[in-house]
Amino acid sequence: MTMTITTSNLNGIRAAKRKGFEHWAQAHTPNVWCMQETRAPQEIIGDIYGDLAREYVDAGSIASVDELNTIADVCKIKGRAGVGMISDMPVLETRIGLPGLTEDVDTGRWIEADIKSEQGYVITVICVYVHAGGLVGDIKEDQKYRFLDTMTERMRQLQDEAARGGKQAVLCGDFNIAHTPIDIKNAKANEDRNGFFPRERAYIDRWIDELDFVDVMRELAGDIQGPYTWWSQRGRAFDNNTGWRIDYQFATPELAQQARGFVIDRAPSYDARWSDHAPLTITYDI
Amino acid sequence: MTMTITTSNLNGIRAAKRKGFEHWAQAHTPNVWCMQETRAPQEIIGDIYGDLAREYVDAGSIASVDELNTIADVCKIKGRAGVGMISDMPVLETRIGLPGLTEDVDTGRWIEADIKSEQGYVITVICVYVHAGGLVGDIKEDQKYRFLDTMTERMRQLQDEAARGGKQAVLCGDFNIAHTPIDIKNAKANEDRNGFFPRERAYIDRWIDELDFVDVMRELAGDIQGPYTWWSQRGRAFDNNTGWRIDYQFATPELAQQARGFVIDRAPSYDARWSDHAPLTITYDI
DNA sequence: CGTATAATG
DNA sequence: CATTCTACG
Incomplete structure (x- = not known):
């Protein structure tokens, strides 16, 4: 009676497919799979979802392809961002877009799904792709902070709902922020670099300290150095494990307590990878 | 005592190198090689010329790499057009750009070299890349016709020089025009298509009828259907030999009379090719 | 460094 | 349909 996310x-998603990410799908078949940076139009995502459904059938986790539930939101700017989710568990409701966000350039960055566990619990799973942010002083920097402000408000609502005894929630995605020095190989050298600014890191502090969200992987792993989820494509960053932990699952407290284990699937070699990020999988006992 | 051009x-040129065009260089080592659509910056062309020089040394046609004479003109717009020439025969003078052309966007399309044959004759070899032309009514269409007008004037000068007993000349390149129905697989279907417009074909008529230039390959081959020098990358055009003859050598009459044979090296298969055009080689007895 | 679009052929 | 360039990461 577990749910792996x-x-x-x-x-x-096209590049990932070229490199064989469906083999990973067949080998792992997580119950819920949140994907960021699909960077493809709806039709193509639909086709690839079909391929994934066949892998799920072959793996025996569903009986026929139409049993795989799928959602996707693409970015208005072609080839950018894009988030998607597939689930072999019942999806009761889906919501697209970050509530409260006026800028419509920020499409393809936030989707929500209410998913029912085998034991009958309904949890809200969110797939988010936070802006990378561009250079300091850039227009996109402001956009990123407005996005972070708005999502913090949405997280407050989710936390209130959970605290009232309503649905628990888990926010999964690429946040493009390493939280503390143990989440980045070279903290000193990156103190004034995008993705490790104090101003960015403070959002994660706030989600944990003020909103009571739990950084599930960190809770399970303890305060060790790493593991990382992303390595730059430049130089030998992957081989040297010069990585950042920027992909997270933030859960409301009751759900977080049900977490039983995690895997960050750092592939055996650079050649065996299908993305510059490693998938983060967490198993919840619900 | 021949000169192959x-x-x-x-x-x-980078794509051609990836696909092994230097092997072709070593196997054929033409005395003069006119190249169009290099589409790379000077430094990169310089490096690749160095590689070609090594092939010429290996083939035994020159003793050391610095014996290969090279010229190149790149386009002001990065990644577009670009023409170059290499010669293992003495180059007395080089001239870059089409004389009389005011538009400076038309760079990387015309270079001239005065080359001395083993018997001591000096001939002017020109490498030209005529505009493809874009759509009808396009701004680029006008540009193409202005280019054709200007080069017709330059050809008149060259012809005058040759007729006066001065240097003979040969104009080599991609003209992006099929001359007559025997120069294109499907004349009917292409009558109102770019590259086979009556207005374009009339330029070649004029060069031959008024200016006395000789379409050397056609003169050698006679009025047979084909052969072609270019096949579209779409569909199975190469395999079906749905081609166009748009690459030519136009020579002044005395030089044309010295032509002894030609080869259009249509590669054995699509996979063995390093360009969508086939090289046209003509041997002159001078 | 790699994945995308867009322009050109 | 392939080759560039540019944007973004």
Whole structure:
């Protein structure tokens, strides 16, 4: 009676497919799979979802392809962002877009699904792709912080709902922020670099300290250095494990307590990878 | 005592190199090689010329790499057009750009070299890349016709020089025009298509009838259907030999009379090719 | 460094 | 349909 949830930034669902990410799908078949940076139009995502459904059938986790529930939101700007989710568990409701966000350039970054566990619990799973942010002083920097502000408000609502005894929630995605020095190989050298600014890191502090969200993987792993979920494509970053932990699952407290284990699937070699991010899978006993 | 001259549109000198065009260089080592659509910056062309020089040394046609004479003109717009020439025969003078052309967007389309044959004759070899032309009514259409007008003027000068007993000339390149129905697989279907417009074909008529230039390959081959020098990358055009003859060598009459044979090296298979154009090589007895 | 679009052929 | 460039990461 467990639910495994995977989050992974695909860096292009077409590229991931070319590199064989469906083999990973067949080998792992997470119950819920949150994907970021699909970077493809709806039709293509639909086709690839069909392929994934066949892998799920072959793996025996569903009986026929139409049993795989799928959602996707693409970005208005072609080839950018894009988030999706597939689930072999019942999806009661889906919601697209981050509530309260006025800027319509920020499409393809937030989807929600209410999913029912085998034991009958309904939890809200959110798939988010936070802006990378561009250079300091850039227009996109403001956009990123407005997005972070708005999602913090949405997280407050989710937390209130959970605290009132309503649905528990888990926010999965690529946040493009390493939280503390143990979440980045070279903290000193990156103190004034995008993705590790104090101003960015403070959002994660706030989600944990003020909103009572739990950084599930960190809770399970304890305060060790790493593991990382992303390695730059430049130089030998992957081979040297010069990585960042920027992909997370943030859960409301009751759900977080049900977490039983996690896997960050750092592939055996650079050649065996289908994305610059490694998938983060957590198993919940619900 | 012959001089072989090759003309070939490379469709990107970097792509051609990836596909092994230097093996062709070693196997054929034409005395003069006119290349169109290099589509790369000077430094990169310089490096690749170095590689070609090594092939010429290995083939025994020159003793050391610095004996290969090279010229290149790139387009002001990055990644577009670009023409180059290499010669293992002495180059007395080089001239870059089409004289009389005011538009400076038309760079990387015309270079001239005065080359001395073993018997001591000096001939002017020109490498030209005529505009493909874009859609009808396009701004680029006008540009193409202005280019054709200007080069017709330059050809008149060259012809005058040759007729006066001065240097003979040969104009080698991708003209992006099929001359008559025997120069195109499907004349009927292409009568109102770019590259086979009556207005375009009339330029070649004029060069031959008024300016006394000789379409050397056609003169050698006679009025047979084909052969072609270019096949579209779409569909199975190459395998079906749905081609166009748009690469030519136009020579002044005395030089044309010295032509002894030609080869259009249509590769054995699609996979063995390093460009969508086939190289046209003509041997002159001078 | 790699995945995308867009322009050109 | 292939080759570039540019944007973004």
